[in-house]
Amino acid sequence: GAVVSQHPSRVICKSGTSVKIECRSLDFQATTMFWYRQFPKQSLMLMATSNEGSKATYEQGVEKDKFLINHASLTLSTLTVTSAHPEDSSFYICSATGLAGVQEQYFGPGTRLTVT
Protein backbone atom coordinates (compact mmCIF):
# COMPACT_ATOMS: atom_id res chain seq x y z
CA GLY A 1 0.00 0.00 0.00
CA ALA A 2 0.90 3.67 -0.23
CA VAL A 3 3.24 4.96 2.46
CA VAL A 4 3.41 8.45 3.90
CA SER A 5 6.16 9.45 6.29
CA GLN A 6 6.52 12.40 8.62
CA HIS A 7 9.57 13.89 10.22
CA PRO A 8 10.21 14.45 13.03
CA SER A 9 7.97 12.11 15.00
CA ARG A 10 8.42 14.18 18.13
CA VAL A 11 9.74 17.68 18.64
CA ILE A 12 10.08 19.96 21.63
CA CYS A 13 10.71 23.63 21.04
CA LYS A 14 10.79 26.80 23.07
CA SER A 15 8.06 29.38 22.93
CA GLY A 16 8.70 31.93 20.19
CA THR A 17 10.72 29.65 17.95
CA SER A 18 9.62 28.05 14.68
CA VAL A 19 9.49 24.37 13.84
CA LYS A 20 9.17 22.63 10.50
CA ILE A 21 7.40 19.32 9.95
CA GLU A 22 7.92 17.34 6.75
CA CYS A 23 5.43 15.04 5.09
CA ARG A 24 6.57 12.74 2.29
CA SER A 25 4.78 10.28 0.06
CA LEU A 26 7.31 7.50 -0.37
CA ASP A 27 5.97 5.40 -3.22
CA PHE A 28 3.46 7.57 -5.05
CA GLN A 29 3.03 11.10 -6.29
CA ALA A 30 0.74 13.05 -4.02
CA THR A 31 -1.19 15.62 -5.96
CA THR A 32 -2.91 16.77 -2.79
CA MET A 33 -1.73 16.76 0.79
CA PHE A 34 -3.72 17.62 3.87
CA TRP A 35 -2.62 18.82 7.29
CA TYR A 36 -4.60 17.99 10.40
CA ARG A 37 -4.24 18.84 14.06
CA GLN A 38 -5.47 16.66 16.86
CA PHE A 39 -5.73 17.67 20.50
CA PRO A 40 -5.85 15.00 23.21
CA LYS A 41 -9.01 12.90 23.15
CA GLN A 42 -10.38 14.90 20.23
CA SER A 43 -10.78 14.05 16.59
CA LEU A 44 -8.75 15.31 13.68
CA MET A 45 -9.30 18.88 12.61
CA LEU A 46 -8.45 19.78 9.03
CA MET A 47 -6.10 22.75 8.97
CA ALA A 48 -5.33 23.15 5.28
CA THR A 49 -5.24 21.50 1.90
CA SER A 50 -2.28 21.88 -0.38
CA ASN A 51 -1.90 21.05 -4.03
CA GLU A 52 1.53 20.74 -5.57
CA GLY A 53 2.75 24.03 -6.94
CA SER A 54 -0.07 26.19 -5.63
CA LYS A 55 -0.95 28.01 -2.44
CA ALA A 56 -2.56 26.07 0.35
CA THR A 57 -6.24 26.48 1.15
CA TYR A 58 -6.73 27.07 4.85
CA GLU A 59 -9.78 26.16 6.87
CA GLN A 60 -11.66 28.87 8.70
CA GLY A 61 -9.94 29.91 11.89
CA VAL A 62 -6.48 28.66 10.88
CA GLU A 63 -3.93 31.45 10.59
CA LYS A 64 -2.05 31.11 7.33
CA ASP A 65 0.77 33.38 8.52
CA LYS A 66 1.32 31.22 11.55
CA PHE A 67 1.06 27.83 9.88
CA LEU A 68 3.09 28.07 6.69
CA ILE A 69 2.50 25.25 4.23
CA ASN A 70 4.67 24.53 1.24
CA HIS A 71 4.00 21.79 -1.30
CA ALA A 72 6.98 22.21 -3.58
CA SER A 73 6.99 18.78 -5.13
CA LEU A 74 4.69 15.83 -5.70
CA THR A 75 6.26 13.94 -2.83
CA LEU A 76 6.90 16.59 -0.18
CA SER A 77 4.85 19.06 1.81
CA THR A 78 6.06 21.00 4.82
CA LEU A 79 4.23 22.67 7.67
CA THR A 80 6.10 25.37 9.58
CA VAL A 81 4.68 26.52 12.88
CA THR A 82 6.02 30.04 13.32
CA SER A 83 6.48 31.78 16.66
CA ALA A 84 5.17 28.72 18.46
CA HIS A 85 3.27 29.06 21.72
CA PRO A 86 2.35 26.40 24.29
CA GLU A 87 -1.21 26.31 22.94
CA ASP A 88 0.21 25.09 19.62
CA SER A 89 1.28 21.88 21.34
CA SER A 90 -0.63 19.15 19.56
CA PHE A 91 -0.42 16.08 17.34
CA TYR A 92 0.01 17.13 13.72
CA ILE A 93 -0.87 14.59 11.04
CA CYS A 94 -0.54 14.84 7.30
CA SER A 95 -2.28 12.79 4.66
CA ALA A 96 -1.92 12.46 0.93
CA THR A 97 -3.94 11.47 -2.07
CA GLY A 98 -2.91 10.94 -5.63
CA LEU A 99 -3.27 7.33 -6.62
CA ALA A 100 -5.50 7.07 -9.68
CA GLY A 101 -8.96 5.81 -8.84
CA VAL A 102 -8.28 5.68 -5.11
CA GLN A 103 -10.52 7.73 -2.85
CA GLU A 104 -8.65 6.99 0.34
CA GLN A 105 -6.30 9.42 2.03
CA TYR A 106 -3.10 7.86 3.30
CA PHE A 107 -2.00 9.19 6.66
CA GLY A 108 1.46 9.79 7.97
CA PRO A 109 2.41 8.59 11.47
CA GLY A 110 2.01 12.05 12.97
CA THR A 111 4.29 14.53 14.74
CA ARG A 112 3.93 15.28 18.43
CA LEU A 113 4.82 18.94 18.99
CA THR A 114 5.43 20.23 22.50
CA VAL A 115 6.08 23.93 23.01
CA THR A 116 7.62 24.84 26.35
Add this chain to the structure above:
Amino acid sequence: GQNIDQPTEMTATEGAIVQINCTYQTSGFNGLFWYQQHAGEAPTFLSYNVLDGLEEKGRFSSFLSRSKGYSYLLLKELQMKDSASYLCAVKGGANNLFFGTGTRLTVIP
Protein backbone atom coordinates in the same frame (compact mmCIF):
# COMPACT_ATOMS: atom_id res chain seq x y z
CA GLY B 1 -20.85 23.87 7.79
CA GLN B 2 -20.06 20.27 8.51
CA ASN B 3 -21.66 18.31 11.32
CA ILE B 4 -20.67 14.73 11.99
CA ASP B 5 -21.88 12.99 15.14
CA GLN B 6 -20.75 9.79 16.80
CA PRO B 7 -21.10 8.44 20.32
CA THR B 8 -18.13 9.42 22.43
CA GLU B 9 -17.50 6.10 24.11
CA MET B 10 -18.65 2.50 23.88
CA THR B 11 -17.78 -0.67 25.74
CA ALA B 12 -18.25 -4.19 24.45
CA THR B 13 -17.23 -7.71 25.42
CA GLU B 14 -14.60 -9.79 23.69
CA GLY B 15 -16.21 -12.05 21.08
CA ALA B 16 -19.34 -9.92 20.81
CA ILE B 17 -20.62 -7.64 18.04
CA VAL B 18 -20.69 -3.86 18.31
CA GLN B 19 -22.24 -1.23 16.04
CA ILE B 20 -20.90 2.30 15.98
CA ASN B 21 -23.27 4.84 14.46
CA CYS B 22 -22.46 8.04 12.62
CA THR B 23 -24.85 10.74 11.41
CA TYR B 24 -23.76 13.58 9.20
CA GLN B 25 -24.88 16.84 7.65
CA THR B 26 -22.37 18.19 5.18
CA SER B 27 -22.24 20.55 2.23
CA GLY B 28 -21.54 18.06 -0.52
CA PHE B 29 -20.95 14.35 -0.26
CA ASN B 30 -18.33 12.31 -2.04
CA GLY B 31 -18.17 9.31 0.23
CA LEU B 32 -17.87 8.24 3.84
CA PHE B 33 -14.84 6.64 5.46
CA TRP B 34 -14.23 4.78 8.66
CA TYR B 35 -10.78 4.87 10.22
CA GLN B 36 -9.30 3.16 13.26
CA GLN B 37 -6.90 5.09 15.45
CA HIS B 38 -4.89 3.79 18.37
CA ALA B 39 -3.71 6.35 20.90
CA GLY B 40 -0.78 8.41 19.65
CA GLU B 41 -0.87 6.89 16.19
CA ALA B 42 -2.19 7.97 12.82
CA PRO B 43 -5.56 6.72 11.59
CA THR B 44 -5.67 3.58 9.50
CA PHE B 45 -8.25 3.03 6.78
CA LEU B 46 -11.06 0.56 7.44
CA SER B 47 -13.78 1.16 4.88
CA TYR B 48 -15.26 3.46 2.26
CA ASN B 49 -18.91 3.81 1.22
CA VAL B 50 -20.17 6.05 -1.53
CA LEU B 51 -23.35 4.20 -2.50
CA ASP B 52 -26.13 3.06 -0.20
CA GLY B 53 -25.80 -0.37 1.28
CA LEU B 54 -23.48 -2.64 3.18
CA GLU B 55 -19.80 -3.17 2.49
CA GLU B 56 -18.29 -6.20 4.17
CA LYS B 57 -14.60 -6.74 4.76
CA GLY B 58 -13.74 -9.59 7.08
CA ARG B 59 -14.82 -8.86 10.64
CA PHE B 60 -15.69 -5.27 9.74
CA SER B 61 -18.72 -4.07 7.80
CA SER B 62 -19.91 -0.56 7.03
CA PHE B 63 -23.34 0.62 6.02
CA LEU B 64 -24.46 3.85 4.38
CA SER B 65 -27.82 5.53 3.84
CA ARG B 66 -27.31 8.80 2.00
CA SER B 67 -30.97 9.84 2.26
CA LYS B 68 -30.78 9.55 6.04
CA GLY B 69 -27.27 10.94 6.40
CA TYR B 70 -26.40 7.83 8.37
CA SER B 71 -23.69 5.22 8.52
CA TYR B 72 -22.60 2.53 10.90
CA LEU B 73 -19.51 0.42 11.41
CA LEU B 74 -20.12 -3.14 12.55
CA LEU B 75 -17.36 -5.05 14.27
CA LYS B 76 -17.84 -8.79 14.75
CA GLU B 77 -16.00 -11.29 16.92
CA LEU B 78 -14.44 -8.51 18.93
CA GLN B 79 -10.84 -8.90 20.00
CA MET B 80 -8.96 -7.02 22.70
CA LYS B 81 -6.82 -5.37 20.02
CA ASP B 82 -9.95 -3.73 18.62
CA SER B 83 -9.89 -1.32 21.56
CA ALA B 84 -9.26 1.98 19.77
CA SER B 85 -10.97 5.10 18.54
CA TYR B 86 -13.12 4.76 15.44
CA LEU B 87 -13.44 7.84 13.30
CA CYS B 88 -16.23 8.54 10.86
CA ALA B 89 -15.16 10.93 8.10
CA VAL B 90 -17.10 12.45 5.23
CA LYS B 91 -15.54 13.62 2.02
CA GLY B 92 -17.20 16.89 1.14
CA GLY B 93 -17.85 18.66 -2.10
CA ALA B 94 -14.29 19.97 -2.32
CA ASN B 95 -12.95 16.48 -1.63
CA ASN B 96 -11.78 17.50 1.82
CA LEU B 97 -12.21 14.97 4.59
CA PHE B 98 -14.13 16.05 7.67
CA PHE B 99 -13.91 13.90 10.76
CA GLY B 100 -16.38 13.24 13.51
CA THR B 101 -15.28 13.39 17.12
CA GLY B 102 -14.50 9.69 17.14
CA THR B 103 -15.86 6.84 19.24
CA ARG B 104 -13.54 5.36 21.83
CA LEU B 105 -14.26 1.64 21.98
CA THR B 106 -13.12 -0.42 24.95
CA VAL B 107 -13.22 -4.18 24.60
CA ILE B 108 -13.40 -6.01 27.92
CA PRO B 109 -12.72 -9.70 28.59
